Amino acid sequence: MKQLFISDLHLKSLDDPVSQRFWDFLENIAPSADELYILGDFFEVWIGDDAQNNLSKTVAEKLRQLKEHHQVTLYFMAGNRDFLIGQDYCQQAGMIRLNDPYPLPSNPSILLSHGDEQCTSDIEYQKVRQMLRDPKWQDSFLSQPLEQRIAFAKQARTQSKEHQEGYELTDLSPDAMIKQLQQYGAQLLIHGHTHQPKLEAIESNNKGHSFERLTLSDWDHDIYYAEIIDDSPPNLIKFS
Template identity: 40%
Template structure:
């Protein structure tokens, strides 16, 4: 028994090798899982469920086949595909989850999220995120003709790449206090996320909540970070015994 997690594939027609690797992953790994969780940025960009891009139909068909074989697939939006909506979810058989979701797997409570909300030191990004997460802004954008949306998305990607070039690695990583606050707010000692493209499993020391228990050892939680699918794939496998980060060739 196992549950699999992936994130940050950034699928696009410009990277057919990654798409091919994803299809092999579904057929060779996900097909044997209890369930599959995709924690955001499955696609490089998403401008609306009405985009006729053949790649999206290919991915929807592959995920739908997985669901038809009894393996449920769950999706948390990333910063690249936050506009992915109910129509594509229905077509692909995916279940859309909230931006933070606590699940219990094999007796272990785990918080799932994309991870961008933890990068609170990147003030410019968090300001931009608040704007584009506005339901009104999203509705207005989706009302625009497809060609205009494509143009805007390309401009935003270009601006993001230029902006990130001038930022330090520390600013674009998670803020440790944000991690602790998020773990404690959700009452969990495990967290799985993507976004930062820095695959690792970290120990997180949690502060004591009761000063009268100063002689007790500090609680330790764990933060598992998925890697991006660039030169290789990345998944986290959760079983009753372990939480394992597994890289694999595309």
Template identity: 35%
Template sequence: MITRFISDLHLSADRPDITGLFVHFLRTEARESDALYILGDLFDYWIGDDDQTVFHRHIMDELKAFTSSGIPCFFIAGNRDFLIGERFAAETGVTLLPEHYIANIYGIPTLLLHGDTLCTEDVSYQKFRKIIRNPFLLGIAKRLPLSWRRGLAHKLRSGSKSNQPLTPEQLQKMDTTEAAVQHAFAEFQVDRIIHGHTHKPDIHEHSLPKGACGTRIVLGDWYEQGSILEVTADTFILRSEPLTAD
């Protein structure tokens, strides 16, 4: 009995090595899971469910084949693919979850999230996130012509270092803060948190009030390797897999 977790794949047609590893993962070991959770940034960008490129259809078809095998797959949006919607879910069989979700993983209530809300020192991003996630603005964005959204996405990607490892300075700015982590443990009353976003895979133990201890597992990105968390009823393993050849 194994439940697997991944995040921050940033899939794009520009990185066939990442895509190859993900497809291989879906076709092999992932099918031996009780469930698969994708905690955001599956795609490098997603501008709407109507953006049916050949690449997007390929990934959606692979996800549909995976869920049709009987393995449930759950998705929490990241900061790059929060426009994934119900059409995507219907055509892939993936279940969309809210941005904070408590899952019972073999008897342990576990908070699942992408992780960007824990990075409170990145003030400019948090302000942008609050604006762009506004339901009214999201509704407007989804109704913009597809050509406009593609142009905007191209401009945003050309101004960023998509599919490239982040610098130490960028990683520090986008890291979690202890105050935000403690708040999450307290607000959701859990002893374990799993998230991605920071691109710093690790397992952290946090001292909680009344002598309790909380475990926070951070998933890695897939820029230079595949990062996979395997959780069983007794233990968990955070491991990496080499990328496939281009």
């Protein structure tokens, strides 16, 4: 079995270079896989499955072709940008939606996550995240007219850009990662969110236990994806 893991494409438009890189990946890399896991921030913004555009429709069509023509099973986990992607769009694209975190069934020692939940030192962000992931808030937001949701998204994006000026993305907390890994009986966390591709040990005060993390890249510059073949350890591979 060959499993591939990607995250943080932040797809914005059909003519964006990242979109072309993704088409190349789907044509040249993904067809050889048995499973493809997309671990969040697939799209830059998502305001509801009813707000379709040419980009989202094209992505869904290409993913479904990958599934039907090459028998690749597709999995999607929401990130902090696209947490409102629902079952309707996942069905349209042929993807199975995963909870966060998610133990890898073929190897329970591996835990999958987008990663933002483990950024516990960013207290203000965690407060906002808790509100946005509340099903009641989501139902209320999605019930609003499309024009209001578009206006909200634009305002939120402007505020986010202002907040990010001179701001470095908060890394995942080692304690939070280890706590979650222990909760699921896993040793390795594969995640995105921080855009710093690497495979490294997680420092732990708990002697006798070793934990690792594999961080996936964004797709703006150097692109890395993770690959697992059968029971071998995961590899971080540069895509060019």
